[in-house]
Amino acid sequence: MKSREKLFKLLEKIKQQLETVSDLPEVATAQLETDLQSIYNQLNSVKADPAVDPTIRIWSDGACSGNPGPGGWGTIIFEDGRYQEFSGFQSKTTNNIMEMTGALEGIRRTPEGSQLIITTDSQYLVKGMTEWLRGWKRKNWKKADGKPVLNKSIWMALDAAAGLRDIQWQWVKGHNGHLQNERCDELARDAIEEAIKS
């Protein structure tokens, strides 16, 4: 399978890099460790029996040329040894809407009751889902400053979809060498091209 070959190639690349570089700063070491672990988990899950570890991993990212402007999202779903990429665009949107849409589109392609790990570089999305959403619902969708929460309809769709699944949200720093995050960024940017053409 093509996508799996890609992963093996990347693994090899990283190994070579580790061998050639003599002194890594601690931050970079930790970073590499995370990446390697991530890749290991993926390769491992290829062989894993889905009945034993049914966790589905989702990565997503959004981009927006101009903000607001034409925007795109990219999503990777890694489930049961199957690696899939999705993307889409909107002709006029914002960075945050694309960020949310990427995750939502990922979740939607997943069965109800699934156990998910969703990784994104958007703190707006992660904190929104894990910290702020509860308060917003309690305070009738008002922010701390009393003004209405923006993008309410997408937050509600996300909340509804998330309510039917067991989701663990994970934030990673953007443009920091995270393999899948960078790939999603690429997917999102490619989608923008389509948005501009159409």
Add this chain to the structure above:
Amino acid sequence: MKSREKLFKLLEKIKQQLETVSDLPEVATAQLETDLQSIYNQLNSVKADPAVDPTIRIWSDGACSGNPGPGGWGTIIFEDGRYQEFSGFQSKTTNNIMEMTGALEGIRRTPEGSQLIITTDSQYLVKGMTEWLRGWKRKNWKKADGKPVLNKSIWMALDAAAGLRDIQWQWVKGHNGHLQNERCDELARDAIEEAIKS
């Protein structure tokens, strides 16, 4: 004159933008209309005979790093075709004091008996001068809750200066693309830099 060239340039820029953009959302259209009207009024008043329309326009804004903290104010006076900018700072003050000071410094640079339009984004200032001041003086500078009015000395200075002129107070939303308001904001911020240095 340099400031007039600036205005012409801005007019040209906006014209170009209007020509290139095909479909504007309504909000943006309204915004542009306001800006264009503002610029038109300015250019027009350059040619206007001050004996016929002696109105002096003042814009002012205040800023304050930390609130309380080092603060600055910025004021634009547009009088008889002459465009002038002023600014100043205080090492420790509040946002509202700077907001008031900006207007006061503008008024002071204007002859007694002048007819002024003062534009600010501070509702504290506009409502203070047009609604609340009368009541405070009647009730011996006590607020609705019975406590003393704050910043009394500046309110009194403002009242004295305003009493000698014919002033129309106008409120505009802050950070909303209002040309002169944004410029005053810039002047105020630049002034804070000086406050911090000194």
Add this chain to the structure above:
RNA sequence: GGACACCCCUUUCC
């Protein structure tokens, strides 16, 4: 409770 402004911080998108 409401309004306006001023700040501090975080992340992403340009």
Add this chain to the structure above:
DNA sequence: GGAAAGGGGTGTCC
């Protein structure tokens, strides 16, 4: 340099 979004806070009034 700016926008899209969120949290925390103060300055002031009704």
